[in-house]
Each structure stands twice: as C-alpha cells, then as structure tokens.
Amino acid sequence: MTTESHETNNLFQMAQNQFNTAADFLGLDQGLRKVLSSCKRELTVNFPVLMDDGTIDVFTGYRFQHNVARGPAKGGIRYHPEVNPDELRALAMWMTWKCATVDIPYGGAKGGVMVDPKKLSKHELENLTRRYATEIALMIGPDTDIPAPDVNTDAQTMAWIMDTYSMHKGYTVTAVVTGKPINIGGAEGRNEATARGCQYVIREACREKGMSLDGAKVVVQGFGNAGSIVARLLAEDGAIIVAVSDSTGGIYNPKGLDVRKVVAFKQEHSTVVGYPNAEQLTNHEILELECDILVPAAFENQLNEENAGKVKTKIVAEAANGPTNLAADQIFQDNGIFVLPDILANAGGVTVSYFEWVQDLQSFFWNEAETNKRLHQIMVKAFAQVYKISQERKIDMRSAAYILAVGRVAEAALTRGIYP
Ligand code: GLU
Numbered sequence: 001m002t003t004e005s006h007e008t009n010n011l012f013q014m015a016q017n018q019f020n021t022a023a024d025f026l027g028l029d030q031g032l033r034k035v036l037s038s039c040k041r042e043l044t045v046n047f048p049v050l051m052d053d054g055t056i057d058v059f060t061g062y063r064f065q066h067n068v069a070r071g072p073a074k075g076g077i078r079y080h081p082e083v084n085p086d087e088l089r090a091l092a093m094w095m096t097w098k099c100a101t102v103d104i105p106y107g108g109a110k111g112g113v114m115v116d117p118k119k120l121s122k123h124e125l126e127n128l129t130r131r132y133a134t135e136i137a138l139m140i141g142p143d144t145d146i147p148a149p150d151v152n153t154d155a156q157t158m159a160w161i162m163d164t165y166s167m168h169k170g171y172t173v174t175a176v177v178t179g180k181p182i183n184i185g186g187a188e189g190r191n192e193a194t195a196r197g198c199q200y201v202i203r204e205a206c207r208e209k210g211m212s213l214d215g216a217k218v219v220v221q222g223f224g225n226a227g228s229i230v231a232r233l234l235a236e237d238g239a240i241i242v243a244v245s246d247s248t249g250g251i252y253n254p255k256g257l258d259v260r261k262v263v264a265f266k267q268e269h270s271t272v273v274g275y276p277n278a279e280q281l282t283n284h285e286i287l288e289l290e291c292d293i294l295v296p297a298a299f300e301n302q303l304n305e306e307n308a309g310k311v312k313t314k315i316v317a318e319a320a321n322g323p324t325n326l327a328a329d330q331i332f333q334d335n336g337i338f339v340l341p342d343i344l345a346n347a348g349g350v351t352v353s354y355f356e357w358v359q360d361l362q363s364f365f366w367n368e369a370e371t372n373k374r375l376h377q378i379m380v381k382a383f384a385q386v387y388k389i390s391q392e393r394k395i396d397m398r399s400a401a402y403i404l405a406v407g408r409v410a411e412a413a414l415t416r417g418i419y420p
Contacts, residue, residue, distance in 0.1 A: 011300055014326055015090035019097075022402035025393070028410055035413060036406065039089050041065040045135035049128045052121050059128060063111040063136040065145055066092035069412040072143055073109035074099060074350060076150025076179075077157070083112035087300070094321055095350070098343040100405035102382045104354040109145050111136060117152050129157055133164040140165065142175035142361065148353050149179040149225070151299070155191070159184060175360035178353035187356035188368035190349075193375060195229030197348015198319045200379040201340050202234065202293060205315055208387060209338060214238030217291040219313070221245050221283055222298030223262075223272055226319040226346065230295050232259045242291060245283035247298070249273040252281050252289065287311060296323035303328040311337065318342035333396050341398035343405060344386055351378050 016037050023033050043063045048056050062085060065073040075095035088110045096108030113132055117125055139145050140161075149158060158177040162184065166172045174185030182188060189196070206213050216239045220231045223246040231241045240256035248271040251257065257278060265275045273280060287294065287303065290312040296302050297319035303311065308328035316332060317340040318324060324332070324339065332339050352375055359365050390400035 010086075011090040011322060012086040012093075014322065015093045017326055018398065018402055019093065019406060021399055022406040025395075025399065025403050026407055026410065028406070032410055032413060036067065036409060037093075039064050039066045039092055040068060041139065042085070042089075043136060043139055044085070045132070047131050047135050049124065049131055051124055059113055059115055059132070061111065061113040061132045061135065062088050063139050063145070063147075064088045064092045064109060065139065066108040066110075067096045067409060067413075068107035069409055069416060070100060070107055071105035072107065073139075073145040074106035074148070074353065075109040075111070076148045077111040077113075077153050077161075078151040079113050079115050079117045079153055079157075080151055081114055081116045083114045088112055090300075091321055094343055096409060097402060097405035098347045098350060099354075100408040101343045101386065101401050102347045102351050102378050103408070104351060104378075106146075106350070106354065109147075110150070111147060112150075125157075126160055129160040130164045133161040134168070137165060137168060140176060142173060142357070146175070146353070146357060147177050148350070151224075154225070155179055155181045155186060158186075175357050178356040178360075179349075180356070185356070185360045187352055187359055187371060188366065189371035189375070190352045190356055191225065192229050192233075193352030193371075194226045194319065194346050194349035195233055196372065197351060197375060197379045198226070198230050198295070198317055198340075198345050199233040199237070200348070200376055201345055201383045202315065202317050203237070204380060204383040204387075205317070205338060205340055209314065211292065211314065212238075215240065216293055217242050218293045218295065219243045219286050219289050219291045220295045220297055220319075221250075221287060221302060221323075222296065222320060223266060224297070226349075227295065227297030228259075228263055228266070230297060230317075230319055231257075232263070234293070234295075235259045239293070243281065243286040243289055244272055245281070245286050245298075246272050247283070250281040250283045250286040251275045251278035252286060253278045293317060296320050299323070301325050303332075305331070308332060309335075311335075313337060315340065318345045321346065329396070329398060339397055341401050344382055344397070344401050347382065348375055348379060351375055 091110035099106040158180045180186035243252040288310040293315045294313040300322035303324040305327035308331035
C-alpha cells in the first residue's frame with residue numbers, strides 16, 4: 001500500500017469508536033450520542049465539466065456537515081480519486097472535535113471531489129472547481145459553512161470558490177472560504193499555520209517529556225503543505241530531519257537532510273525521490289526508522305497493526321488527519337509512545353482560518369507576528385488543557401483531547417436544547 005492509494009475502510013467507524021470512548025468517560029446519554037455520532041447534513045452532487053478536448057465529463061463531489069452546535073461548519077475540501085462518503089463523515093466529525101479542542105467557535109465539515117487533479121489541465125481544474133462551488137453553494141456561506149484547503153487543493157482553489165460564490169451573490173464575499181491568497185483577503189501566516197501549530201505542541205511535548213528539540217531526530221511522512229513546513233520549522237529549532245517522503249517514496253540520511261534543499265529539489269523534480277546524498281526508502285519504510293519524533297503528515301491509516309509495533313520513536317505528532325488507526329493507537333500506548341493527536345496537533349490550520357475569517361468579516365487585517373502570537377497562545381493553552389486531563393485521568397492524549405472536545409460540543413448542544 002502506498003500513500004497514493006490511502007486506506008479509508010472503516011474510517012467513520014474508527015471516528016465513531018473514538019467518539020464512544022469519550023462518550024463513555026463523559027457518561028453521555030444515548031440520545032446525545034446518537035446526535036453527535038452522525039452528520040447533520042450530507043450533500044452529494046454529480047456535475048458536468050467541459051474538458052479541453054470538447055468532451056463533457058461528469059464528476060461526483062460532496063459537502064458534509066457534522067455538527068454546528070458551537071458555530072458555522074468549518075473544514076477543508078480535498079480532491080482525490082478515492083474520496084468517499086465514509087471518509088468525509090470521519091473527517092467532518094474530526095473537524096468538530098478539532099475546533100472544540102482549540103475552543104474556536106465552529107462546528108465541523110468536510111468536502112471533496114472524486115478526481116485526480118494531476119490529470120487535469122489548470123483550465124479544467126478551474127472549471128471543475130467553479131462548478132463544484134456552484135453545486136455546493138446551497139450549503140456554504142460566511143455564516144453557515146466555510147471551506148478551506150485540504151489534500152490537493154490550495155489558495156488558488158479557494159480564490160476560484162470565493163470568486164464563483166461572489167459572482168452569484170453580485171458582491172464580493174471574502175469570508176466564504178479561508179486559506180485564500182493574501183491579496184484577496186487571505187491571512188498572513190495561514191499557509192504555514194498547520195505546521196506552526198504542530199511545531200508549538202511538539203515543543204510543549206518535548207518540555208513535558210524532558211526532551212530537547214535541539215538535536216532530536218525527526219522523520220516526516222508527507223511533503224505537502226503540512227509536512228514540508230513542519231520539517232523546515234523543526235530544523236530551525238535545531239532538530240535533525242533524518243527522513244522525509246512524499247507519495248512517490250522516501251529519502252533518508254542519518255546525519256540529517258537540508259530541508260531547504262529538499263524543498264528546492266521537490267519544486268524542480270516534483271518528487272523528493274532522487275535527492276542526492278540520501279538513501280532511497282519507501283514512504284512506509286521511513287515510518288519504522290529510529291527517531292525521537294515521527295510526524296505523519298500524509299493520509300489516514302498509515303500507522304496500523306502491521307507497522308505500529310515496529311515504530312521506534314518517542315513522540316508521534318499527527319500533522320495528518322487520522323494517520324493512526326485504533327490498533328496502532330493501542331500499540332503506541334502499550335509501548336509508551338506519546339501521541340499528539342490530530343485534533344490537537346494539526347489544529348493550527350483551522351485556528352488561523354478562524355483568524356482569517358474574523359479579519360475578513362471586520363475588513364481589518366493583522367500582520368504575521370500578531371497571527372503567530374495568537375496561534376501560539378491558543379495551541380499552548382489547548383496542549384495544557386489536554387495534558388492536564390491526560391495526567392489527572394491517567395489516559396492517553398487522544399482520549400484526553402476527545403474528553404475536552406466532545407464535552408464542549410455536548411455542553412453546547414445541551415444548553416441550546418433540542419428543537420422544537
Ligand atoms: N483542512 C484543514 C484541516 O483538516 C484546515 C481546515 C480549515 O481551515 O477549515 O484541519
């Protein structure tokens with residue numbers, strides 16, 4: 001299995017199991033469990049796109065909202081041939097818990113189109129994005145549901161969605177999406193935010209564990225927006241990045257890779273494979289290398305019953321959503337590996353999305369230093385709250401984060417009551 005064909009079997013079941021563990025701890029009643037374990041709204045769209053050769057193709061897309069008890073739905077849009085409803089249900093639910101973990105006023109959503117964007121021209125991709133945006137326009141909006149980039153989508157994708165939505169409205173609505181280019185209402189620091197948030201909680205974890213980041217050996221799986229920037233930021237903290245990978249393979253140098261040079265190499269060759277002065281490994285082999293910090297920053301289900309027992313690290317920091325399955329989670333607990341769960345470790349992205357949305361609504365913009373300062377405050381506070389629960393209850397960080405997050409969402413749902 002490669003990261004290209006990511007396993008998504010039972011992902012929603014996995015999300016529900018994680019939720020049920022927290023619901024048991026919190027003693028939630030059956031009714032509330034039913035409410036919180038399903039998605040509130042699920043929209044499927046099949047839509048035509050005019051291709052460059054004059055033919056018409058039909059694509060399937062989705063936008064799912066899990067819960068909006070604490071505010072408008074929030075979450076990314078991914079383009080991938082294997083996007084499917086159960087994967088999106090899990091990802092939407094994880095967004096609800098993620099926003100609650102860092103205490104920002106959003107619910108959770110996720111969307112996607114079944115497509116391999118690498119096979120489309122830029123013009124076809126724009127057509128597809130604009131038509132998909134039109135199809136989901138009945139759900140999205142600055143007060144209802146705010147998309148953002150995710151796997152294989154970026155600031156340009158968000159610009160097309162913002163423009164399409166605004167054309168239909170007849171006026172510019174910057175706050176309908178986040179992760180936009182800076183010149184049209186994007187936030188300084190949003191591009192680095194997922195990685196920066198991850199760096200901040202890794203620093204906290206190292207402090208609690210009495211480890212130094214300076215000289216720590218780090219392995220990063222995935223070299224996209226999250227992975228490549230986490231690698232750079234941790235290297236700036238003195239860590240030695242011994243291995244990185246992308247969907248085509250991995251590279252390893254026990255003395256450390258020069259991340260800036262790897263980024264430049266990837267820009268030129270569209271892959272990290274072939275980078276000089278490094279051993280070539282698969283993107284699964286790198287997960288089993290001896291290191292201090294392992295950062296899965298690619299897809300779901302990369303750490304599972306087959307490889308978790310062979311993982312030789314002290315900290316796993318989940319920059320990706322759902323990289324560790326339930327069996328692997330148990331193995332990590334048994335082996336004393338400290339896991340920074342996705343709903344905490346990668347929450348920096350949606351946190352700065354929140355800052356972007358606030359700035360768009362106020363038409364008043366901050367500089368990057370202000371953004372990073374506020375991001376730091378939120379991540380450090382969330383880490384401390386989750387860590388405290390894990391210490392008090394003698395449980396792992398994921399269960400602790402779920403108790404915090406599910407508790408907050410359940411409380412909001414109970415305070416609001418059931419309508420009518
Ligand atoms: N796609 C990112 C995530 O999974 C960001 C979502 C957002 O900013 O709304 O957290």
